[in-house]
Amino acid sequence: MSDYTGGLPLHKLREAIAYINDYLDQDLMLAEIAATVQMSPHYFASLFKQSTGFAPHQYVTKCRIEKAKLLLARQELTIAEILQQVGFKSQSHFTRVFRQYTTTTPKAYRDAL
Known part of the structure; x- marks a missing residue:
């Protein structure tokens, strides 16, 4: 080895x-x-x-949040579509994890762009 x-x-x-x-x-x-x-x-x-x-697992989550941020910026997908594309099963889990990493919700993040 x-x-x-x-x-x-x-x-x-x-x-x-x-x-x-x-x-x-x-x-x-x-x-x-x-x-x-x-x-x-x-x-x-x-x-x-x-x-x-x-x-x-921390790295995977970080990658998922970074990809979600890019997809949120593009506006053509709904938040529900984005959370599926980045591997989350529920909107509440996605929102909780997104807030841990960014201190804001996905909707607030998108609205602020």
Whole structure:
């Protein structure tokens, strides 16, 4: 087994991040992300955190919120459509998480643009 002090090798990190971005609209399981880079979930999670400063689930949530902000700015989708595109199951959960990351609601964020 290789010892990756300092986190994931860059190519594995890029592969994992690409996978996360490709499947943001779906339930992303740690085991699936780890499998894309041929690592155990636990080992992957610790190296991913070393590399990015975020646990995998925190990183996924951050990506979902960033994508939601971009989609909110474009105006052509409803908030309900956006929350589905970024992998949330309910509007209340989406609003709660969005507010944690941005201190505002999705509607208020859109209205302020």
